[in-house]
Amino acid sequence: MVAPSLRARVRAGMIDEIKAVARRHLATDGANLSLRAVARDMGMVSSAIYRYFPSRDDLLTALILDAYQALGDAVEAADAAVDPVDLRGRWHAACRAARAWALAHPAEYALLYGSPVPGYAAPDDTVAPASRPPLALVGILRDGLASGRLRPPEEELPEPLRDDLAEVAAATDMALPPALLARGMAGWTQLFGLISFELFGRINRMLPHRDEYFDHQTALLADLIGLP
Amino acid sequence: MVAPSLRARVRAGMIDEIKAVARRHLATDGANLSLRAVARDMGMVSSAIYRYFPSRDDLLTALILDAYQALGDAVEAADAAVDPVDLRGRWHAACRAARAWALAHPAEYALLYGSPVPGYAAPDDTVAPASRPPLALVGILRDGLASGRLRPPEEELPEPLRDDLAEVAAATDMALPPALLARGMAGWTQLFGLISFELFGRINRMLPHRDEYFDHQTALLADLIGLP
DNA sequence: TCAAAAGAGAGAGCACTGCTCTTGACGAGG
DNA sequence: CCTCGTCAAGAGCAGTGCTCTCTCTTTTGA
Numbered sequence: 001m002v003a004p005s006l007r008a009r010v011r012a013g014m015i016d017e018i019k020a021v022a023r024r025h026l027a028t029d030g031a032n033l034s035l036r037a038v039a040r041d042m043g044m045v046s047s048a049i050y051r052y053f054p055s056r057d058d059l060l061t062a063l064i065l066d067a068y069q070a071l072g073d074a075v076e077a078a079d080a081a082v083d084p085v086d087l088r089g090r091w092h093a094a095c096r097a098a099r100a101w102a103l104a105h106p107a108e109y110a111l112l113y114g115s116p117v118p119g120y121a122a123p124d125d126t127v128a129p130a131s132r133p134p135l136a137l138v139g140i141l142r143d144g145l146a147s148g149r150l151r152p153p154e155e156e157l158p159e160p161l162r163d164d165l166a167e168v169a170a171a172t173d174m175a176l177p178p179a180l181l182a183r184g185m186a187g188w189t190q191l192f193g194l195i196s197f198e199l200f201g202r203i204n205r206m207l208p209h210r211d212e213y214f215d216h217q218t219a220l221l222a223d224l225i226g227l228p
Numbered sequence: 229m230v231a232p233s234l235r236a237r238v239r240a241g242m243i244d245e246i247k248a249v250a251r252r253h254l255a256t257d258g259a260n261l262s263l264r265a266v267a268r269d270m271g272m273v274s275s276a277i278y279r280y281f282p283s284r285d286d287l288l289t290a291l292i293l294d295a296y297q298a299l300g301d302a303v304e305a306a307d308a309a310v311d312p313v314d315l316r317g318r319w320h321a322a323c324r325a326a327r328a329w330a331l332a333h334p335a336e337y338a339l340l341y342g343s344p345v346p347g348y349a350a351p352d353d354t355v356a357p358a359s360r361p362p363l364a365l366v367g368i369l370r371d372g373l374a375s376g377r378l379r380p381p382e383e384e385l386p387e388p389l390r391d392d393l394a395e396v397a398a399a400t401d402m403a404l405p406p407a408l409l410a411r412g413m414a415g416w417t418q419l420f421g422l423i424s425f426e427l428f429g430r431i432n433r434m435l436p437h438r439d440e441y442f443d444h445q446t447a448l449l450a451d452l453i454g455l456p
Numbered sequence: 457t458c459a460a461a462a463g464a465g466a467g468a469g470c471a472c473t474g475c476t477c478t479t480g481a482c483g484a485g486g
Numbered sequence: 487c488c489t490c491g492t493c494a495a496g497a498g499c500a501g502t503g504c505t506c507t508c509t510c511t512t513t514t515g516a
Contacts, residue, residue, distance in 0.1 A: 030347075157444060164434070190417055235464090262502065
């Protein structure tokens with residue numbers, strides 16, 4: 001590993017600083033990020049930004065990737081900090097970590113899970129980081145199944161759905177019965193909905209005690225999944 | 229009722245046409261709607277639009293109100309078309325109607341339920357139309373409770389949450405026990421999450437049979453709520 | 457009936473945006 | 487020393503929301 005040249009290090013620092021300033025702007029101006037404003041804050045001219053990011057969308061992509069990474073880290077770390085056999089504890093820890101990260105970084109959460117930016121198409125390398133949070137949740141179910149602490153639901157699924165889910169389970173190396181995978185995805189859907197409603201201000205005025213609400217709703221889904 | 233003057237009728241027609249063109253643009257360009265482009269499509273100059281909508285945000289508000297209205301109509305009509313005592317049938321009908329409307333009007337759905345437009349604050353008169361879909365769902369539970377076909381869950385809620393939910397129930401004239409209201413809101417959250425994931429392309433590549441997936445997931449929540 | 461008032465469209469202009477292209481300066485490697 | 491790659495700056499293009507003024511037409515009231 002050769003030491004990076006001075007130029008390379010300065011360049012990396014510039015990229016980091018641009019992203020930091022852009023994140024700050026994201027928090028106030030939302031997804032319509034202005035390259036000129038970022039450049040102004042950095043004391044340079046707008047065209048100079050293009051030396052580091054070929055377009056505004058590329059800067060957005062970099063921010064999105066970083067955000068997925070941070071959210072995935074937070075959820076996985078919270079999950080790993082709990083006794084692996086305590087399935088319900090892991091579930092709540094993972095859910096709370098996702099919510100805490102979203103509340104701490106609302107603009108970045110909106111960038112990840114809000115309405116897609118019109119002309120912008122997320123590149124393929126965002127798919128893997130994007131699937132880390134749901135995979136962490138489903139991993140809890142897989143561990144519970146492996147250790148015998150979680151028994152799969154008995155209901156029958158219609159055939160095409162069962163095949164789809166079996167294929168998903170196979171593609172993600174999760175040996176989960178389709179019905180259980182469906183419940184795990186229901187939990188992930190619910191988690192996303194809870195955070196989005198809270199962040200986008202749909203329940204704030206009527207539910208002052210949001211921590212308790214969140215915990216209760218995630219507990220409901222844990223019941224539905226069958227976590228002991 | 230005096231007949232509206234010619235000018236008033238022409239003006240109303242203009243407003244409708246502007247909204248129709250704006251909706252068309254919404255479908256392709258998303259929330260960053262261009263007044264100039266709308267004006268261009270109508271063969272007039274951009275400044276003339278301001279005779280009808282004092283700002284771009286006001287045009288957006290008008291579109292949002294119309295969309296809430298349409299979605300509320302769709303959900304309520306679907307609910308009303310089912311035998312009132314068939315709680316599960318009503319639940320599925322309402323959920324399917326919301327999804328169908330969203331799939332038919334993805335851009336408007338994103339306007340309603342996507343990330344909030346940065347500088348834009350929804351005016352107060354959007355609150356009532358916005359609560360129609362969830363109220364339709366909760367209304368199913370209220371009817372089930374009144375007819376004795378639905379028994380409320382027995383779990384205990386933490387006190388602050390119970391009080392919050394009791395207040396919400398009172399404010400909406402829905403005599404629902406807090407635990408049941410919480411489950412109804414879980415259903416609404418799940419419905420929103422399901423539609424959003426499907427519309428924003430998070431499950432499309434892995435689940436080809438989306439109708440079956442949607443029905444199964446809403447059935448899961450119906451089970452959680454306790455619909456017979 | 458006829459003038460005053462109100463409504464409507466057009467155009468110019470301001471400050472802003474993303475992005476491209478050209479020009480000139482600077483530093484590291486041969 | 488000197489060339490070559492990197493960088494910042496500036497001008498410029500096309501587009502944006504919005505305001506102001508000017509003109510023309512329709513409606514209204516005495």
